Amino acid sequence: MIVKGDKKVIRAWTMYDWANSAYSLTITSAVFPAFYVATTMDGPKDLVLERFGVRAAAAYPWSLSVGFLIVALIAPILSGIADHRGNKKSFLKFFCYLGAASCAGLAFFSLDTFWIGLACVALACIGFSGSLVFYDAYLPEIADPADHDRVSARGYTMGYIGSVILLVLNLATVLAWPDESWPARLSFISVGLWWAGWAQIAFARLPQGSRTADDVNVLTNGYKELRKTWIELGRTIRLKRFLLAFFVLNMGIQTVMYLAANFAKQEVKELDATGAEVPISDASLITAILIIQLVAILGAVTFVRLSSRFGNVRALMIGAVVWVLACLFAYSLHWAVEFYLLAGVVGLVMGGSQALARSTYAKFLPDTDDHASYFSFFDVSYYLGTVLGTAAYGAVYAITGDLRHTVIAIACFFILGFCLLWRVPPNERTLPAMR
Numbered sequence: 001m002i003v004k005g006d007k008k009v010i011r012a013w014t015m016y017d018w019a020n021s022a023y024s025l026t027i028t029s030a031v032f033p034a035f036y037v038a039t040t041m042d043g044p045k046d047l048v049l050e051r052f053g054v055r056a057a058a059a060y061p062w063s064l065s066v067g068f069l070i071v072a073l074i075a076p077i078l079s080g081i082a083d084h085r086g087n088k089k090s091f092l093k094f095f096c097y098l099g100a101a102s103c104a105g106l107a108f109f110s111l112d113t114f115w116i117g118l119a120c121v122a123l124a125c126i127g128f129s130g131s132l133v134f135y136d137a138y139l140p141e142i143a144d145p146a147d148h149d150r151v152s153a154r155g156y157t158m159g160y161i162g163s164v165i166l167l168v169l170n171l172a173t174v175l176a177w178p179d180e181s182w183p184a185r186l187s188f189i190s191v192g193l194w195w196a197g198w199a200q201i202a203f204a205r206l207p208q209g210s211r212t213a214d215d216v217n218v219l220t221n222g223y224k225e226l227r228k229t230w231i232e233l234g235r236t237i238r239l240k241r242f243l244l245a246f247f248v249l250n251m252g253i254q255t256v257m258y259l260a261a262n263f264a265k266q267e268v269k270e271l272d273a274t275g276a277e278v279p280i281s282d283a284s285l286i287t288a289i290l291i292i293q294l295v296a297i298l299g300a301v302t303f304v305r306l307s308s309r310f311g312n313v314r315a316l317m318i319g320a321v322v323w324v325l326a327c328l329f330a331y332s333l334h335w336a337v338e339f340y341l342l343a344g345v346v347g348l349v350m351g352g353s354q355a356l357a358r359s360t361y362a363k364f365l366p367d368t369d370d371h372a373s374y375f376s377f378f379d380v381s382y383y384l385g386t387v388l389g390t391a392a393y394g395a396v397y398a399i400t401g402d403l404r405h406t407v408i409a410i411a412c413f414f415i416l417g418f419c420l421l422w423r424v425p426p427n428e429r430t431l432p433a434m435r
Contacts, residue, residue, distance in 0.1 A: 004144050015201040016131075017159035023191055034184075060118070075130060099124050099126070102120045104189045149355070150304055156355040242364055243361070245423075248416050250385035252410045268336055303315055319349050
């Protein structure tokens with residue numbers, strides 16, 4: 001039995017954000033991308049292309065796309081089963097351990113184990129993304145609607161703090177032995193241990209859930225729960241419109257998160273010791289990533305205050321405007337100092353947008369016990385938005401040959417998202433049930 005507002009349960013819930021965010025920062029943003037390039041490229045020479053006939057720069061994002069698509073396909077069914085059998089925590093544990101073990105498996109990544117390594121990339125993505133479906137579904141169960149914004153922001157804040165602590169420790173090791181590969185490999189193992197280890201606090205406090213029925217086919221029931229939730233979702237105008245707005249906004253947010261470093265590496269310059277212009281260094285990129293993570297803590301708190309004053313939807317609209325302005329600034333920037341400033345703005349709006357989107361969706365849910373089923377649609381929107389956003393980024397670059405034009409495409413996502421948020425009614429309007 002869950003008692004809403006229990007401080008011990010809420011603290012335990014936020015610790016899973018602390019645990020799994022190490023994957024987001026060390027594996028997807030900072031250490032593994034650089035390690036991947038160092039392993040698969042010899043200067044401009046693509047070792048993977050020569051050996052396997054596929055470009056290294058394409059193989060990595062494709063493996064991520066496979067992971068996101070698999071979760072998008074299976075999450076709704078699994079969430080329906082979890083709601084029916086009352087075993088959200090069991091699914092949460094499974095995806096957590098899958099992701100943690102896959103991160104540790106990246107320690108053995110090399111050209112000889114290239115395809116196995118990419119499988120670990122995809123499985124780590126599945127573990128991270130799949131666990132969020134069941135983790136997010138606890139929010140409306142552990143906190144009252146009035147506290148959703150604060151609790152969601154607290155979770156993201158814990159994630160930003162925890163991931164930065166582990167990244168700093170890993171970077172200290174990597175920089176101490178810059179010519180060795182074992183510090184990076186050790187960092188991947190540390191992510192797996194950090195993720196699975198700290199998650200035990202959440203597992204110890206979060207309830208399993210209540211079983212609603214026995215002696216049924218769990219697969220067919222999962223489909224039935226999914227269908228029932230889809231019909232109910234179609235009748236709730238405010239929730240449905242918000243989900244569409246979130247889908248479009250998230251296309252822009254996730255594209256920025258996953259590809260900002262790629263943009264900076266090709267478009268941003270700095271001066272070396274001789275005063276010559278050179279591409280932005282890895283150290284400068286990592287500095288920008290740390291700025292984003294640290295400022296995101298302030299952003300999460302700021303947007304909670306904005307939501308209390310203007311309401312959740314209007315606060316997200318303010319965030320969309322800031323995102324558009326950030327894109328316009330990115331289109332014209334050229335120097336690392338400007339990129340640091342942009343990182344601060346992105347961190348501010350990123351932390352607030354993500355935390356507030358999750359809590360807003362939780363607030364808009366109808367009176368239901370099928371939280372995992374409803375949040376599966378939220379998370380599927382998240383994953384599909386990531387796939388489509390990054391695909392659009394690649395398509396614009398392929399057509400125009402200019403990365404700066406991709407920034408305009410991303411800005412269009414935020415403009416459209418603002419317009420869709422404008423259409424979200426202040427109160428729920430439910431269509432009559434079909435007979």
